[in-house]
Amino acid sequence: MPSNQLISAALRLFRPEPPMRAADAAEMLGVTVGRIRQYADSGELDRADVGGRDLFVTAASVRRRLARTRNRDRRTTSTLALSEIPQAPSSLPTAYDRLATGFPNPSGTLREDPVHLRAWIDEDNYAVVLVASATDTYYSGLLDSSATETAAAIFTLIPQLEPSRTVLLALERDPFQGTDAYVLMESVLTVKTGPTSPRVFENPIRNIVHLDSLAERIGHRPTLFHRSAYTPENVEAYTRTGRPVTVPWDPDEHLTREANLHALEAYDGPAARLIRDLLLDGSRLMSNRPTSISSTGELDGLTYPWAPQGSVLRRQHASAATLDEIQSRFADEPDGLRFTPSQAEEAYQLLAQTANDAEQFGRSPDPLIERLAASALPGVVPRTDIDMEDFGQLLRHLEDRYPLHPIVERTFDALAADDVMTEYVDAFTPHEGASDLGPHEREHLSHATRYWNDPDKLIGRDAFGRPAVLSSQPGRRRLLVLEDTQDAPKIRASDEIVSGALGDNINDVPLFVRRAGNLIGIVPVSPHGRTGHHLGYAGGAPADAAADLGRALQGSGFPAEEADSPTLEQVTTDASLRAAGRLQIPVKSLLANSSS
Known part of the structure; x- marks a missing residue:
């Protein structure tokens, strides 16, 4: 610190510093005298205890305020926090x-x-x-x-x-x-x-x-708008007229269901009829739900700091035509749809099959039916007339047997030194030899690999006939496969489970089934789990590998007590696998381990 600043600091320490008039403080800070009064009222500046009608503030508080707002290096500054601005005495323009x-x-x-x-x-x-x-x-x-x-x-x-x-x-x-x-x-x-x-x-x-x-x-x-009414059109209308805009509000989705019901009029068949019944039953349930209005006048407890001035919500109700159709459809069933477990399974299976016929997976059905089937499927089980304690078991059963998305994308990396993965990838068949690939499969593969930086990638089928894309890079090859999670190989006790090589830069380690020295299939992932396996540590991917291996063993006819996934998890999470480099174990040893 220069000597003159040291002297000034010492003088301020031993000699009281004179207070500053509001006008002088305003000139120093570049604000008005009125602003200085606001700073003093809000505590931003310290008042000096000086008699009289004029306002005085301490010079130290003015310097602190100046230091916070000054652009010290003339290159860097900051925007303000709201607390740095004093309260406005009247509405700001x-x-x-x-x-x-x-x-x-x-x-x-x-x-x-x-x-x-x-x-x-x-x-x-x-x-x-x-x-x-x-x-x-x-x-x-x-x-x-x-x-x-x-x-x-x-x-x-x-x-x-x-x-x-x-x-x-x-x-x-x-x-x-x-x-x-x-x-x-x-x-x-x-x-x-x-x-x-x-x-x-x-x-x-x-x-x-x-x-x-x-x-x-x-x-x-x-001015605030209801969040569901915060649109450019409503902002423009309020700005132009100065009056709140009345907006239709459809929290019960009556308008959505009625639009879908109208679209379904041109369709027939079991899936369309079931979707129509589910939509009507949904409107029946929502029409019977009471509308609550809070003490602030807001519908259903919407959260705002004060009532929005820019919009008014008008709650939608089922139309008279829909109410007539509901009354006609459920005249003999006043409680609506109530399925037995077997009826729920039939309905769930029908909707899941319809939803899975989407263009990227199957035969390209009408997209409306596919979309409505997928959205209506979760509504089947809650209407099932069973005890709640059996509800979870039924839901898991249906999701396992009829997964909504049975096709998953898996990406495998094959290092040049990995003989197991080399055997698998070498059996890839390019599209010229796999001409039975459907347009939906080629489109799905192209979309899934659109960001791959390899102009020479090949589309075809992997060793087990699944749609795949192969990319070759120095030292490794990469294979993206469309895997059917329900298509597990039939495992025999004489088979062997062998994995791809383990490594920190390997995201998905496949579990192969090897028979008589040849790879015959891959253990698929769960339809509602993670899309990949790994091994050799206590984590989610090794636990999933054990669960999916147990699922494949049970699907091959082995008893559940032999295909016990918690016991299998001891194998897939064993840290010694990291040193071994891969899992390689006879199925007999897995079963013996499960029985021990």
Whole structure:
């Protein structure tokens, strides 16, 4: 520290420093006298105990305030936190209120969907900016580390903003409070700039703040919209008319079901009739559900800091035509659909088969029936007329026998030194020799490997006839396979279980069944588990390998007590496998181990 600064510091230590008049403090901080009074009232500046009507503040508190807001190296500054702006004595003027488009997304592409920006700026150029997505129901992180382009766009769209005097807030949906709930996130960003370079925003610090705090800083409660009504059209209508927009609200999905019922009128057959019954029964159940209104007037406990002023929700109900059809369909069944376990299995099987005939897996049925079957399938079991204690067992049985997605993608890496994987990959048949591949299979394989950096990849079938893509890289080959999770090889006691080589850079280690020295099949993964196996440590992938091996053994006729997956898990999680490099064990030894 230079000697004159040392002297000044010593003088301040031993000699009381004179207080500063509000006018002098305002000149030093570059604000108005009114702002100094607000700082003093909020505690941002310390009042000096001086008699009289004039306001005095301590010089030390003015220096602290100056140090926080000064751009010290003239290249780096920060945006403000909401707490740094004192309460507004009256409503601040709105400087910007519109839907903004065309600024860059984190990927570099221009954002086509509009973002609602509102900014309030006072006479000292202190600003509060509120940004919210008016289209992406599930979009969040407008001002987080991956989306600071939004912050840069704000200062481009509103050029009078100064970063060191601006608060940035994002109004985002709160997934923990439901789809119709808000959370207000504060983002304080480091702003770097140079004489010729543009501003760069980085290192955001995010905090949840209360909207009441925002109201205190801008002098009023900003207009809110119900989250389900926060659309560009409704924002424009409210801005133009100044009146709340009435919006249809369909939490019970009556409109969705009625649109599907209308689309099903052109279809016949068992799947279409079952889907129609399920849709009608769903509307019957929802129509009988009471509508609750909270003390604040909000429907069904939607979470807002205050009642939204920009929109009014109008709850949808089943149409008269649908109610008539429900009454006609369930005239003799007032309790709706009640399936026995055997009826539930028949219905579940029918819908699962229909859903699995999607274009990427099967015969390309009508996409409407496929989509409706997939969405209606979970609704079959809860309507089953059985005791709740048997419910879980029935559900697991149906999911295992009739998986909704029986085809999974598995990717295997074959190192040049791995003789087992080399034997497997060498049997790959290119498409020229596997011309029975369907268009849906080729399309699925192409889509699954669209990011592979190999223009010479081959489409064909693996050693066991499954659709596959082969890519060759120096030192390894990679094979992506479409695996039917229900297609397990029939295992004999004289067979051997052998794995691919283990390694830290191997994500999926296949378990082969070897018979008389030849590989005859792979143990498939569970239809509702992870899409890969591994071995040699206490973790999820080795546990899945044991469970799937036990499933394959039971499917081959071995008793459940011999194919006990917890016992098999002792084999698949054994750390000594890491040193051995692979699993290689006779099925007889597995069964003997299970019986011991």
